[in-house]
């Protein structure tokens with residue numbers, strides 16, 4: 001079996017004169033979690049819809065396990081499952097009935113289906129809720145049921161379009177745990193997200209999509225390294241101190257919070273020098289913290305560069 005399970009080469013998609021995907025290319029390794037990270041309207045759903053054979057690209061190629069999503073869509077559909085942004089759950093049926101119905105539509109024999117449903121209800125923490133109508137479920141439970149439905153026949157690749165959008169922080173944490181377990185069971189997961197933290201926590205590889213182009217790609221660590229060193233965040237007692245420090249330090253200033261952020265190489269000697277210099281001017285910061293770059297910083301940096309036309 002080859003390492004690459006999803007291969008995307010120069011995909012283009014336009015609606016009239018609006019270019020939605022502009023030469024998109026990337027690969028996803030088998031058994032990994034891949035995150036397509038981008039803002040609203042960046043082209044994430046369009047990419048998922050092409051890869052899951054719901055629509056076709058105007059140009060370019062995409063394959064799943066070596067099968068072309070356009071020419072061999074039938075085979076691709078057998079290998080994948082898709083969970084969209086809007087849960088495909090029948091509100092009037094119970095959780096168990098939803099699973100039964102979709103299992104029968106998927107032509108699973110009753111014995112296999114009964115066993116599979118019991119496993120999925122257990123795995124997705126829905127045993128207690130199984131006999132209750134889905135309309136009584138919370139957003140998180142509904143999303144879990146939706147994913148359980150898409151796992152009735154074990155797919156090679158599971159596509160999840162914004163799996164945690166609209167969920168409360170606790171349900172997001174639970175979902176992350178489920179997705180990690182799913183990956184450990186061998187399923188390749190392709191997810192789209194607007195949440196930098198989600199991509200950071202879950203993904204083995206992240207591709208940042210902006211206006212239909214991949215503007216950066218790598219592991220969370222690689223993307224964070226792009227931004228550079230650690231940052232040192234200094235908070236001052238009052239505006240007078242802050243203004244004085246601003247003249248001495250070359251950093252990013254935030255006057256409303258009386259904060260200045262300067263790059264730091266993590267070296268204690270340079271920190272001592274900086275503090276001595278402030279001290280010589282009778283400035284003693286109220287608070288000093290080291291901050292590791294976040295994916296937020298990466299995203300800000302990349303999108304700022306692309307707006308400046310540097311990409």
Ligand SMILES: Nc1ncnc2c1ncn2[C@@H]1O[C@H](COP(=O)(O)OP(=O)(O)OP(=O)(O)O)[C@@H](O)[C@H]1O
Pocket residue numbers: 015020038039040041042043044045046047
């Ligand atoms: N069928 C369509 N007809 C016209 N324009 C479309 C169509 N589908 C998508 N678009 C446009 O393509 C762009 C990308 O949409 P897409 O849904 O892929 O973005 P997204 O990154 O998934 O954003 P969101 O998080 O809002 O879903 C948007 O500007 C959208 O309006």
